Amino acid sequence: MAIYLDHAASTPVRPEVIEHMGAVMSEQGANPASAHQPGRHAGAVVAAAAAAVAALIGAAPEDIIWTSGATEAINLALKGVLEFHGGGHVVSVASEHRATLDTLSWLERRGVRVTRLGVDAAGRVDASAVAAAIEADTRCVSIMHVNNETGVVQDIAAIGAVCAEHCVALHVDAAQSLGKLDLDVARMHIDLLSLSAHKMGGPQGAGALWLRPRIGLAAQIHGGGQQGNRRSGTLAVAQVAGFGCACSLAQAEMAALPAQLRALRQRLWQELAVIDGVLCNSPVQDSELGAPHILNISVPGVHGAALLTGLLEGTPALAVSAGSACSAARAESSHVLRAMGRTPAVAAASLRFSLGRTTTKNDIELAAARTRTEVARLRALAPRQLAVPA
Amino acid sequence: MAIYLDHAASTPVRPEVIEHMGAVMSEQGANPASAHQPGRHAGAVVAAAAAAVAALIGAAPEDIIWTSGATEAINLALKGVLEFHGGGHVVSVASEHRATLDTLSWLERRGVRVTRLGVDAAGRVDASAVAAAIEADTRCVSIMHVNNETGVVQDIAAIGAVCAEHCVALHVDAAQSLGKLDLDVARMHIDLLSLSAHKMGGPQGAGALWLRPRIGLAAQIHGGGQQGNRRSGTLAVAQVAGFGCACSLAQAEMAALPAQLRALRQRLWQELAVIDGVLCNSPVQDSELGAPHILNISVPGVHGAALLTGLLEGTPALAVSAGSACSAARAESSHVLRAMGRTPAVAAASLRFSLGRTTTKNDIELAAARTRTEVARLRALAPRQLAVPA
């Protein structure tokens, strides 16, 4: 069994959620759009899940639009707002997730203008830069709460205040923060919020877009008119129920889980900091700036692909990920680290460890020891002039 | 407990599927896009499911694109083909599912030309009408295999031959036929095939688009580049596994299930045919023309909404659906029945009974008796001039 430290890619579904989903599937066979009794029962399950998700973000249940994940939610938010307005301008950030960046490129090919703000060396974008980028026809500012590669946290409340002041809708990708950081759509002035279940103990393939009432949005999947015509397609009752269950569980643990993860991550960093020349790409010093579950490091003088393969295939095997598994020479290293000003070589030699509720101190120690050993092995294999960190 | 005869809206997830999904969720926590061992295990689960789905339609597993259901698959097929070609013309049919009709209307607002063919009194479209409608820039013919309201079966093989001859891509909505009728993409000359899991014992929120190699398709959900860039978003491993499991089970039962359903449906029709003036909207006489699981009737002289409410809320409660629960006066009765030439009043007084693997002879008899009683009650309540069927 590999030591699993890739919870930001997908974290195991919680046993309570699996059980709840099984019960829902066994008991509720109907389509929640149906008028009959089994249909209404299914509808009640969906309503309960909406209440649980909404409670975790300080929202009203009726404003939740269920989707197949954060990717679809982000596509719906950005395309939906721009289609509603018939085009215009969007402000976003260079270090966003591909779901945002690729959707914005698609919109650009259709005449939408996009400003991609840069970030500082820590990966943060400045609220004043957002304010400066807003134009007369800016329809939407789209910013992620927690970066999936580095864990850096954007100051959404400050950016939200700027957007509110300029009357521009703020879309936030909260795929990595739901259940880990406080989220409050009112306090943070959020207008659209994209969520994913499988990053926080719910099932893969379930997500939601929360939409502030009166924000104009054009549907992106057409058909039966489900969800008030905002997203057609038969609702996946068990998926939605699983997401709701995960949110209820997360809410009960919001006081304890972040601190637990933060302590484990701090421990991991201590154990890795002894590696000669290692760089930390996550804001580990300031607990406000970094999400509790992500630690991203670069190991200069070691080839990124070799380090990753060594860890993935060695014994004990680790399950971690790279900002990018591609080589620096091919200029395909992490766009996030490069936006932060890292050199291609440093960006290419990056590793992301991401922790979850089930991560133990033992996992952390084994993973750190294994990483140290692998780095030492690869450095010993390398020609002399590289044996000292670059 | 209501007598559930609404399997065409959604049929209960099979116990084997629930169990398999629970096992997958318990054992596979990873993202199948990840390079590490848990990720590869998840990828293997997806590959096995693709093989099972592909086997049921005579296709190759690598050409399956997973979606959140048939609605998304249909949106992807139609928008994807038309976007790839930069516009053009589409041929479809007036009695298609809303997912097709609404997507076509959306495309029309963007300059795509759409021909909606009529159907005959049985609900069938003629292959020669399809041939006649094809124009020089026709990019796609989109036709459903089995109509969800009446169960009428289109002659896909004949239409496919026409499309192949004219080198036009054929998209088939097989949401209602998968696991009930033979589907063979090669023999039927199908180029794109939309599928849904929750109509055949798999989970809600899982579907697929099968795409013949070399058919040009523009992605509709952008992001991480999963599924060969054809559909981004983390794959829902358990959902996909559940769909695959349902397909394996269905394949083993293809010899027996359709006949079993057909016999029950025949029985139901016999028991309902005694109702004075009742009309059958499904081709029950010719077993080639009608899917085995759907029986649609109209009861003239009874108000549609009253009949439906009476059945849904009376005792024992039935779970059936109307072509449309709306009143004929508001001209919102079933677009399918009206396309078949039924009057608005007859179309409004329609009921759809749809059977599934778990339907028993007892269900059928209770439902028929209950329907007869309710029709008699409502006719007795009605003013004299209506007491005889219109």
Next chain:
Amino acid sequence: MAAADERLRRFLQPDHALHARRTWQARGAADTPGADALCEIYLAIADEQIVEAAFAAYGPPIVVACADWLCEQLGGRTIAVMRGLSEADLQAALALAAEERYAGMLVFDALQDALANLET
């Protein structure tokens, strides 16, 4: 919820459906413009008092429920008192939504027709 239950009960088990156990002194009818709903009201009258009222109806469930409610109100009243009965009472009792108001109008129209028939 209480109104919803009452509506359903009056539709599924109306107490005042037309029967042949007595002769009726007046009959009135009305329909909706699209002819998708019809209502007849029957009155049995003795000494200026409504002994019993009954209905026949074709239409959505709410039409049956409204007709049943109205007939219940009518039974035992004098014709004078009955004239004071208003659609607003019905709307409140069954919590009619805007798109259901037509049902209230329909049954009152049928009642007016019955009264008109009685007077002639």
Next chain:
Amino acid sequence: MAAADERLRRFLQPDHALHARRTWQARGAADTPGADALCEIYLAIADEQIVEAAFAAYGPPIVVACADWLCEQLGGRTIAVMRGLSEADLQAALALAAEERYAGMLVFDALQDALANLET
């Protein structure tokens, strides 16, 4: 599958990594244009025969695997026989994909460099 296993084994546990237990008669080096991979080949030679070959490498796993494979081939061969060894053999043995050919070229370039250094 066999080739995939061999590639992984040679990367994770190469038998011919450079060590200090002997002196080497020749050293050659090569890199890829983007400098994302480097390889050194070391030869210990006695009587026109390669007693042992070893490598140092920086780069993706396939570079290490190729270097290890080459050193294994070299050990025990005469220099003349060794000159007959070709990149095609390596490509076949480790089933190099088109985008991995550079790794084969890299290790052979390093070997050529070592031989050139030997001759001078």
